[in-house]
Amino acid sequence: SKFVVGLTGGIGSGKTTVANLFAAEGVALVDADIVAREVVAPGSKGLEAIVTHFGAEILTPEGELDRAKLRQRIFSHPKEREWLNQLLHPMIRQEMLAQVEKATSAYVIMVVPLLFENGLDRLVNRTLVVDISPELQINRTVKRDNVDASQVNNIISSQCSRSEKLARADDIIDNQGEISTLKREVLALHQRYLQLSGTDNA
Ligand code: ATP
Known part of the structure; x- marks a missing residue:
């Protein structure tokens, strides 16, 4: 590897x-900030899980994740924050490793x-x-x-x-x-x- x-x-x-x-x-670069957006992009499993948990009001009218609203929802709720981290961190990790393996540079x-x-x-x-x-x-x-x-x-x-x-x-x-x-x-x-x-x- x-x-x-x-x-x-x-x-x-x-x-x-x-x-x-x-x-x-x-x-080749693998950027954690970019990957973190990819795993909650429209159509992703990540976004689907977030909508199931928080409800469709967590989406913008365009169907994208409303990050400001999500921040509000987890701001003073450590359990919700923890839930979100447990969902997203493994996804981000896995996607970053997948991008590493696809890279062709030394x-x-x-x-x-x-x-x-x-x-x-x-x-x-x-x-x-x-x-x-x-x-x-x-x-x-x-x-x-x-x-x-x-x-x-x-x-x-x-x-x-x-x-x-x-x-x-x-x-x-x-x-x-x-x-x-x-x-x-x-x-x-x-x-x-x-x-x-x-x-x-x-
Ligand atoms: P963040 O974590 O906030 O995204 P970053 O670590 O990616 O920031 P950069 O955006 O690369 O940091 O740099 C911060 C700012 O400092 C940018 O406007 C960049 O152009 C400028 N900058 C970076 N290195 C130098 C330097 N050696 N001299 C002057 N300005 C610099």
């Missing part, structure tokens, strides 16, 4: 930016914002953490999303801490500098992963 690198990092750290640099080298980058929080590091051969300071996380996210610094701060607090992520990382990319520096770091890691995946498959 395939060599998989789990790419993670806090909000606004640069996961998407880094993933796109690997993709430019021909590396190795695969799995982009998972909550890699450690959700225990998905168990699915990968190696973990790569994109690291920036909380100050830069706030600056870049505020600039990108036009949101309040306090909102970003709340999200940072809800995620696994910078020090814990760094302690659990096999590899770390420092993304506090220029994009040109980032590109060099990615190219070096790409060479390393090509070597590791070759050894792994031999």
Whole structure:
């Protein structure tokens, strides 16, 4: 089976930016956020189960999952949240692994914002953490999303801490500098992963 690198990092750290640099080298990406939407797309088993549980009022008029409504329904109901996680987490896991096996590149980058929080590091051969300071996380996210610094701060607090992520990382990319520096770091890691995946498959 395939060599998989789990790419993670806090909000606004640069996961998407880094993933796109690997993709430019021909590396296949499996994105947990995209998979999480696929498993509840119209016609999916996931959406069917959610409608059976919460009722059809959980759908938009177009028949899509109303995410805002679902968030409301689970917000102060830990049991409902738990039910939803037990439904979706195995589906997401299974679909991510299926996409990994379909990939044809030498190795695969799995982009998972909550890699450690959700225990998905168990699915990968190696973990790569994109690291920036909380100050830069706030600056870049505020600039990108036009949101309040306090909102970003709340999200940072809800995620696994910078020090814990760094302690659990096999590899770390420092993304506090220029994009040109980032590109060099990615190219070096790409060479390393090509070597590791070759050894792994031999
Ligand atoms: P999220 O978890 O919130 O989806 P992310 O980890 O995927 O975020 P990106 O969207 O890649 O992060 O980056 C956050 C913002 O910072 C983007 O607007 C991106 O263009 C910018 N950015 C990324 N790296 C750098 C850098 N080295 N210098 C300046 N800006 C950067």
